[in-house]
Amino acid sequence: MKILSVISTGNELMYGKIADRNSSFISNALFSSNIEVKYHFTTGDNIDDLKKIIQFAMANSDAIIISGGLGPTDDDMTIEALRQIFNFSINIDNHAFDKMKKVLLSLGRSFNESDHKMAEVPSGSKIIKNRLGLAPGFILEYINKLIIALPGVPVEMISMFNEEVLPFLAAKFGKIIRNNVTAKIVGMKESEINEKVKTMGVVINDCIWGITAEGGISTLTFVQDGARFNGTGILNSLKQIFNENILRNGLLLPEEELLEVLIKNRLKLSVAESCTGGLISKRITDIPGSSLAYSGGLIAYSNEMKVKILGIQEELISRHGAVSEEVAGEMALCSKKIFKTETAVSVTGIAGPGGGSSEKPAGTVFFGFAIHDEIIVFKREIIGTRERIRNHSSLVAIDFLRKHLIRKMGKPE
Numbered sequence: 001m002k003i004l005s006v007i008s009t010g011n012e013l014m015y016g017k018i019a020d021r022n023s024s025f026i027s028n029a030l031f032s033s034n035i036e037v038k039y040h041f042t043t044g045d046n047i048d049d050l051k052k053i054i055q056f057a058m059a060n061s062d063a064i065i066i067s068g069g070l071g072p073t074d075d076d077m078t079i080e081a082l083r084q085i086f087n088f089s090i091n092i093d094n095h096a097f098d099k100m101k102k103v104l105l106s107l108g109r110s111f112n113e114s115d116h117k118m119a120e121v122p123s124g125s126k127i128i129k130n131r132l133g134l135a136p137g138f139i140l141e142y143i144n145k146l147i148i149a150l151p152g153v154p155v156e157m158i159s160m161f162n163e164e165v166l167p168f169l170a171a172k173f174g175k176i177i178r179n180n181v182t183a184k185i186v187g188m189k190e191s192e193i194n195e196k197v198k199t200m201g202v203v204i205n206d207c208i209w210g211i212t213a214e215g216g217i218s219t220l221t222f223v224q225d226g227a228r229f230n231g232t233g234i235l236n237s238l239k240q241i242f243n244e245n246i247l248r249n250g251l252l253l254p255e256e257e258l259l260e261v262l263i264k265n266r267l268k269l270s271v272a273e274s275c276t277g278g279l280i281s282k283r284i285t286d287i288p289g290s291s292l293a294y295s296g297g298l299i300a301y302s303n304e305m306k307v308k309i310l311g312i313q314e315e316l317i318s319r320h321g322a323v324s325e326e327v328a329g330e331m332a333l334c335s336k337k338i339f340k341t342e343t344a345v346s347v348t349g350i351a352g353p354g355g356g357s358s359e360k361p362a363g364t365v366f367f368g369f370a371i372h373d374e375i376i377v378f379k380r381e382i383i384g385t386r387e388r389i390r391n392h393s394s395l396v397a398i399d400f401l402r403k404h405l406i407r408k409m410g411k412p413e
Helices: 021-030 047-060 078-086 094-106 113-119 154-173 190-198 231-245 254-264 279-285 303-310 314-320 325-339 386-409
Strands: 002-009 035-043 063-067 090-092 120-122 126-128 137-142 145-150 179-186 208-214 217-224 269-273 294-299 343-349 364-371 374-381
Touching: 002 021, 002 047, 021 035, 021 063, 021 154, 035 047, 047 063, 047 078, 047 145, 063 154, 078 120, 078 137, 078 145, 094 113, 113 120, 120 137, 126 154, 137 154, 145 154, 179 231, 179 386, 190 208, 190 217, 190 231, 217 231, 231 386, 254 279, 254 386, 269 279, 269 325, 279 294, 279 386, 294 303, 294 325, 303 314, 303 325, 314 325, 325 343, 325 364, 325 374, 343 386, 364 386, 374 386
Parallel strands: 002 035, 002 063, 063 145, 269 294, 269 343
Antiparallel strands: 090 120, 126 137, 137 145, 179 217, 208 217, 343 364, 364 374
8 A cells, every 4th residue: 555645735725715626636536546645735835834744745655746836936836845855957848838838829928938937847757748737747756756746726637637647656556446336325414324334234344435425416435455345245235225316336416317217218308497597407418418308498587587488377476476386386387388398397496695584594495396297396495505505406306306207217227
């Protein structure tokens, strides 16, 4: 087992202006490997602090990944800190330099001497190309230690890590992926998932396992060395205890499985959205091939548009309010009729932070479903920010329809 330290650098991290996504990504990416991420360090743009952390990490790790501090400004200090430790000379990566010059000129920006710093790399290092940005990364080998430096911009760092760092680590340390199984669980709290996993007993004996949750979807990962690993047994047990809450193996999102069920059963779906503002439609159409099952959607945000576009009766809104079971059900039914689909989903609610009342506080959301000749309506009270209420509402709508159709028609294989 190799030990790795992750160092994230930048004053913006220390000030809390942005979150450190890079450390969590790297740790998650290596969770199922024979490389253990043992330390996370975060430091500002102070060269002495950075040097101390690098030296500590070197003494306690086999490899270090540094994200941030590669760029043209005075506060980009990663290369200089490493130079003072290892005493190397600095070269210009011609590929990065030419790309940077071309990009700057195409944007009508001047090119000055300080921009050269963006293309600097240590002499003798292995260059990591930055396909999505300008600053290259690099790998230094010092005795039996690895120092890997990557830009701090998450989208650039993730691309470079996946495309070049992981293959390099595999070549350097041999097979790095350990026996593992991953499952996606939707619609359950982490504590509930934890209790169910504990009932699996000997099936997961000697496994390292963990739960991570994001956006209402939990990822369960089981890792084990050696021939005793029973991946098929673990997956079969998970299917039994989580039933419809578990996504089919290989899927990442409930909307993927919903589309599979719709397509398998030759069903079309339409959507009528109010408080979610198109998020349900976006989630579905983000999936390639969604046109095979998704007919279309309408965003009827104001009461006027609910009447004019969807055809809701004004009297119904006046009597019950736009945020109500009655209106949610009618929205789904009207969408189904307009698009001539077999299934339809609607959402109407109060995303907040204002606009609520004692009877219907912010976070009150009604969901409507028209499935063949069946109308289903229910209410949820969702706690959180406006963004969370909207995002979670889109998940609830998609996941309820997914589970309902699976109960009626079975899980796609």
